[in-house]
Amino acid sequence: MKESSAKARYNSIPDKIFDISNIVFMLLVVTITLYPFLNMFALSFNDANDSIRGGIYAWPRMWTWDNYRYIFNEASIYHATLISALRTIIGTITSVFCTAMLAYTISRQEYVLRKFVTVIAIFTMYFSGGLIPGYLLIKELHMINSFWVYIIPGIIGVFNMIVIRSFIEGLPDGIMESAKIDGAGDFITFMRIVLPLTVPALATVSLFVAVYQWNSWFDVFLYNSSHLNLSTLQYELMKILQTSNTAASSTNAGDQFAAGQSGVTAVTPTSIRATMTIIASLPIIMVYPFLQKYFVKGMTVGGVKG
């Protein structure tokens, strides 16, 4: 019914003009958003020497896998991708589990320390010691040059905790009550009942944490930059960006130099950069659309409460 009345309502000529220009505007937005990725995609699949000629826009001219083959034969980049994947998986599982557990305890109305824990946690959203004290703490804890510096300092996310807590508080009371009557303790209730029912919130939070972990480079730079074994994909990409920013103002000049240096089959800084950009964004592009309905909800809950 709504459809038919809407149709009658929007059929005047100015409305049609509005609709069409709106669609054109949206197509423009989509183009500006997607074109840079398409351009990187095209460069990453195009022959590196051919790319020097320019004119590669949204589609490769001379298809090749060489750039990807080169990247994954480069031991350091291969290893960095592995570390990125590892920190994303371990970091997400531990952080989501621990954050959910803490969120569960402060969602229990009867818990005598509920207020205390909540206040202690929320206060940290507004106050932080800052870069230098944080760095000195990590140093004192001997966590520099270790993998765990990626996991432990971020194990609780306070914003995420609020998102999960609001979700748990929205669950029907009866479920947890009946679990208690059946003799289940708090930990069992959390594991068997709350976790499975909280999946939508956990999905949102997992996405946030996984994206944070996958995208991180600053902690690598700060704590592990002298330890190449612990470098991540984003940090390697950051280093390439920095050299291309400082070395040659024109990337083409750098390319021609590289091509001249190492013969015909070489890859160029531009194609390495494009290929790594695609590798670094691909996991995200493949995951986030499927979690859209969850994170949209999670954002509005967090936005209102936080």
Next chain:
Amino acid sequence: MENLQQATPVVKSPRANGSRLQLFFTKLLHQKTLVFMSMPFVLWLFLFKYVPLWGWTISFQKFRPAKGLFDQEWVGWKNFHFLFSDDSFYRVLRNTIVMSSINLVLGFVTAIVLAILLNELRQIMFKRVVQTISYLPHFISWVVAANIISSALAPEGIVNILLTKMHLIDQPILWLGKGNYFWGILGASEVWKNVGWNTIIYLAAITTIDPSQYEAAEIDGANRLQRILHITLPGLKSVIVILLIMNLGNILESGFEPQYLLGNGMTVDYSENLDIFVLKYGMNMGNYSLATAAGMFKTVVSFIFLLSANSIAKRLGESRLF
């Protein structure tokens, strides 16, 4: 269950006053599972979030990393005096405030416009696809974004090609090499990355507007634009006011990654903000005390801003929201 029953009646019992502490510990003992589930993380919060606050004492010391944490020399407010007499600090402060103001205004206007226009789309599938695509740049890292932006703005990049083809410029411009372009580029980059994401909250607010208002306006002969101006925008007003005030509290948070990744030696006078200043003095030059003083200044001022923003929002919220 047991705990719930205890909670209210005990207060009335005559013994309650004398043994409140005892009652507290009895309850705590009953809830030991909850305590075990939360205490490790409370300790974690103390270690990783509260101990660094104690690190602020460094800004009142002449900190030397070689000495122990307790053998440092105290210098009072000297680091702050130095900071406030340093010209580069004021430049950095200016950059911080200008960049976050640009981000604030541009971010608000673009997100609201995009949300309203998305709401006006009648093809639901198309709307959904546009929304999904618009969220993409928010999820990719600033490293990837900076790579994309710097290649788009390179002399042979797409921006220069388009402008040349449209005969707006004769020869390629070195966009990232000139300081006076930096703020604009930064603002545009922030919009490109976050505009889609920022529409989420406005689109959620639009769905709470009563549809009968639109129908009434329709009957009164209001056209599309009039409906946007007189129903959708006023419907968003409270969300806009609240978000605007809350964001004013973040005026010293201009971001770190985009400035660090897109800035370079040629644009440093415009790109360097407080966070980069702290990093530069602290990590590169090893002046931990001065860097901590700058960081502390930022946190304390931000907190004051945030508190006042919060109370303004509350006051407005009570009189306007309900």
